[in-house]
Amino acid sequence: MFETLLLNFLFLLLPVVTFLIFFEHKAHSYNRKILVLLSAVTMSLCIAKPIQLDIGFIFDLRYIPFIIVALFGGYKHVLPLYIVLNIHRFMVGGDGTISSLIFSTAVLLLVPLYSRRFIQLNAKGRIISAAAIAFLTIGCYLITLSIIEVEVDREFWILTMNALTTYAGVTCVIMILIERILANIKNRERIMQSERLNVVSELAASVSHEIKNPLTVISGFLQLLNKSKSLSSEEKGYVDLSLQELNRAEKIVNDYLSFAKPQSETMIYSNMSAELEYTKNIIMPYASTHKVEIHFSFNNTLSKDYDRNEIQQCFINLFKNAVEAMKEKGGGILDIEVWENKQNIIILVRDTGIGMTKDEIACLGQPYYSTKKEGTGLGMFMVYSAIQKVKGSIDVQSEKGKGTTFLITIPA
Ligand code: ADP
Ligand code: MG
Numbered sequence: 001m002f003e004t005l006l007l008n009f010l011f012l013l014l015p016v017v018t019f020l021i022f023f024e025h026k027a028h029s030y031n032r033k034i035l036v037l038l039s040a041v042t043m044s045l046c047i048a049k050p051i052q053l054d055i056g057f058i059f060d061l062r063y064i065p066f067i068i069v070a071l072f073g074g075y076k077h078v079l080p081l082y083i084v085l086n087i088h089r090f091m092v093g094g095d096g097t098i099s100s101l102i103f104s105t106a107v108l109l110l111v112p113l114y115s116r117r118f119i120q121l122n123a124k125g126r127i128i129s130a131a132a133i134a135f136l137t138i139g140c141y142l143i144t145l146s147i148i149e150v151e152v153d154r155e156f157w158i159l160t161m162n163a164l165t166t167y168a169g170v171t172c173v174i175m176i177l178i179e180r181i182l183a184n185i186k187n188r189e190r191i192m193q194s195e196r197l198n199v200v201s202e203l204a205a206s207v208s209h210e211i212k213n214p215l216t217v218i219s220g221f222l223q224l225l226n227k228s229k230s231l232s233s234e235e236k237g238y239v240d241l242s243l244q245e246l247n248r249a250e251k252i253v254n255d256y257l258s259f260a261k262p263q264s265e266t267m268i269y270s271n272m273s274a275e276l277e278y279t280k281n282i283i284m285p286y287a288s289t290h291k292v293e294i295h296f297s298f299n300n301t302l303s304k305d306y307d308r309n310e311i312q313q314c315f316i317n318l319f320k321n322a323v324e325a326m327k328e329k330g331g332g333i334l335d336i337e338v339w340e341n342k343q344n345i346i347i348l349v350r351d352t353g354i355g356m357t358k359d360e361i362a363c364l365g366q367p368y369y370s371t372k373k374e375g376t377g378l379g380m381f382m383v384y385s386a387i388q389k390v391k392g393s394i395d396v397q398s399e400k401g402k403g404t405t406f407l408i409t410i411p412a
Pocket of ligand 1: 317321322325351353354355356364365369370371372374375376377378379380381404
């Protein structure tokens with residue numbers, strides 16, 4: 001009996017290990033389908049190699065993949081498993097076919113109801129609740145079974161207890177493995193993203209540095225030239241114009257590439273109120289020409305060390321994107337709310353613009369990612385690197401056509 005149990009456990013490891021070895025590093029949309037397919041294979045193997053118990057009925061772990069897929073994937077993904085399970089069970093035949101059908105239907109209908117909440121839990125919560133659900137489900141099954149089919153005696157209850165602990169324990173182990181894999185994937189993505197940030201910002205720093213020097217030299221000589229007495233007033237006008245344009249070029253280099261370098265002279269310790277007010281006022285005319293109303297509220301007393309220029313640039317980029325998203329809808333409302341929560345400064349920027357799909361949200365923050373005709377794709381990149389520098393996090397919620405909310409949390 002113990003050997004069959006181990007065999008069942010091995011079957012359960014099959015999808016986990018296969019996924020880990022072959023598919024983990026490829027982010028394809030058909031990954032889910034492969035996982036469902038592998039789970040179906042596991043389930044069939046479990047049905048084919050059940051544990052024969054002394055008192056007549058058989059026991060296996062087929063409901064573990066079923067429940068886990070139902071929790072992670074919801075109705076859409078568990079339905080194929082349900083079909084495979086029942087076809088296979090009918091082919092095996094014998095007693096309990098009908099009760100298996102009724103039971104699997106109940107699991108199919110009930111467990112995915114919890115899926116949405118389940119996915120939002122953290123890793124620990126998911127492990128515990130998956131084990132609890134497996135325990136409860138099989139508990140209900142065995143209790144029903146004891147009422148309608150089997151004679152209840154001491155032996156039955158001992159077996160029930162064993163079955164329940166096995167289910168809960170094995171679900172727990174499988175869930176720990178799954179969560180570990182998920183955490184690894186996430187970590188790797190985070191490292192890759194920050195690696196990309198480093199490379200690009202280093203590049204940007206060196207380029208802006210390289211450009212700034214010749215600009216300074218040119219403007220120096222032009223200023224000297226301007227003082228020359230042999231220049232006609234017309235020529236002086238040309239030099240003035242050149243100087244003006246040079247100034248503008250310097251500004252652009254400063255504005256767009258300044259984020260690459262920490263500028264110690266602009267580091268301050270404050271509650272961001274001045275920066276938010278300032279950037280809100282800067283964006284105001286732009287917003288009103290596009291019929292965007294700005295609602296602003298500020299309730300924060302916490303302070304933080306940050307680079308003033310960088311944070312200003314970051315807010316401007318966020319607000320500008322929000323207005324641009326609403327421009328295409330002919331106007332809207334830009335909500336800017338700041339408050340504090342347990343030593344965190346929370347900044348919310350909400351627009352009623354065109355919104356984004358999940359895939360678009362996933363691309364946010366990658367340098368040069370833009371969906372606009374004349375977009376640079378540097379705005380959000382800069383926002384992410386500025387927030388990363390103050391050790392904050394950004395949460396994006398968006399619905400296509402409805403609007404977008406950026407929730408920025410900065411530890412004070
Ligand atoms: P750019 O604005 O130059 O396109 P950004 O880095 O600022 O570059 O933004 C990248 C992309 O992210 C935009 O092209 C847009 O598709 C998307 N985006 C950013 N903010 C929003 C928003 N508030 N609403 C909808 N889409 C947005
Ligand atoms: Mg932008």
